[in-house]
Amino acid sequence: MxxxxxxxxxxxxxxxxxxxxxxxxxxxxxxxxxxxxxxxxxxxxxxxxxxxxxxxxxxxxxxxxxxxxxxxxxxxxxxxxxxxxxxxxxxxxxxxxTLTKYASITTWLIFQNLWKLKNNIYEAILYTKENTSDFNAETIFENETFKRRLVLLNNGNYYLDFDFKLDFKLNSDFLLYSPHEFDYKTKKDIYLFWADMLVKTLGSKIKYKIYADVFTTKFTNEYDQPIVDTINELICVLNETIKLCDKFILNKCVRHAGSFVRNFESLSGGVNGRFLSVLNKFDKIKTMGSKLELFKDFTKSIPGTLPVINPIMAPGCFVENLEFQTSGLKTVLPNPFNPTLVYGLNLHQRISEIQMKLVESIDNQPQDGCKIGMILFRDAGNSSDPQPSGSTSQQQHGESSNN
Incomplete structure (x- = not known):
């Protein structure tokens, strides 16, 4: 590829x-x-x-x-x-x-994995802290107990069991391989969907602003891990991207009332496999009391937030523009909202850009005829080619690295 x-x-x-x-x-x-x-x-x-x-x-x-x-x-x-x-x-x-719905569902699936990964990192850190005598937060990603625990937590616990690499911000480089086992039918169905996305050459570019004074009151990083800062920023931006897509869908496409089937069933003819059954699975999870929604609410501040920041009901990131491409077709969604109406004029803002791309993972063999995908993230400040290099490709499946 x-x-x-x-x-x-x-x-x-x-x-x-x-x-x-x-x-x-x-x-x-x-x-x-x-x-x-x-x-x-x-x-x-x-x-x-x-x-x-x-x-x-x-x-x-x-x-x-x-x-x-x-x-x-x-x-x-x-x-x-x-x-x-x-x-x-x-x-x-x-x-x-069509293209906006592709952007919404694929971004949501990627978001779900990042959200789960962040929680697993925290759980693995806590486990290591409680079960080892040599706990050191600064070197936690070199700790063998932490690495084994993170692999165990990661295996089989994702909505979309793809690989991904974060080449995002000059101080972070994170690579995760998953075991890719078709241990139940729903996972194979979603593999088929993702294999089709590989053929469609999925990619996006997201321009956004970060209001750091607000952002740090919405997303915690208890152990001061740079990779968690990176994941927090990606989570925030992807969540706002989904909201931007959904506003367009609700206004121009379909009133879905939160139903995954109603929202995305029209894509079923554009992909192989049992995509509709996957959507039904997500709706079923919602009816079982899960907090599985299209996007999350990150507007509430953590305790102790300064009075000048606390009233700002926003996540601390603002997506200005989304460019999304699949199958050689591109759609552009600019955000018509004025962020100063929420953040004001005096807060410091950092302007950045994420490039997100799906490629075939070079370190995993196809399963049952399905190619394995890898999500690559990089930011505008990183000019290196984000394709996995030979040195990182020697990682064992399920392992993670933080350099």
Missing amino acids: NSHLFVFLLCLSGGYCISSTIENLDLDGLKLILRAEPTIKEWDAAMDQKIIYEHPDGRRTAINVRKTVYGFKQKLNNCSVEEFKWIHDIIKLAYQC
Whole structure:
């Protein structure tokens, strides 16, 4: 698989946009597509969308895209310019919904793993502290008891059992391999979904701001571990990215009322395996009393927060812009909200950028024909190629390293 970073397509139209494949589609091109078998990527997934179309007069209509496009095909030779513009907008919005839903569900799955990893690191540190006489927080990632405990906690306890590497911030480098065992059917189903994401060459770029004075009151780091600081920042940014995607989905695509099935079932035709059964599994977990939600609330401050910071009900990070690409198509979601309305003008802010990419893990053999994915994170300040190097590839499955 190509290991180079994605070259994101330029989008010149502003606002919400997708690549020029759709953006610049003229009447002749549209007729060609509708008269023959579609060759545009993700066409079937786009046709499976239900969208909320806003008319020029402000009326909003729920539209079944496939049914609407099929009806348009019947009068293709007699369509007016206005009708062409209308069906073009329908198809464009269907693609925006498709790509935004891909961005939302994949970001959510990655978030869940990072959230679980952070909790496992804390639990492994606490276990080491209570069961060894040579506990040292500064060298904890070199402690054999800690490493064995973290491997045990990590094995089989993730929603998505992929590998990942954090090459994020110059002071952190973390690599985690998982055992990748299909010990129950749901895990294999989600492997199939992730294998399809590998083929679709998933990648994103997230521009954001960190308000450190607020951020440190929302996310704790009891043992002052640099890797936990990194994970906290990623958790915050990914969670806000999911919220940004969901606002678009609720406004333009579907009112899902928190249901994973209702939100993402339209993607089932775009991936192999039993993706719908995975979504049903998530909804079932919710009905069993779990706090499994699309995004978390990180707005409450920890005890002892200064009075000037405590009233700020926000997580301390603000996503300005998301660029997401899959199957060679790109969508751009700018955040229309003004962060100064929450954070004010006087708080110090750090502007940063995350690049997130899915590649095939070079250190794991395919399981039952499924390729193993690795999520690579890097920030704008790190110019090195984030692809795993030969030196790190000798790690045993399930081990982690912190340099």
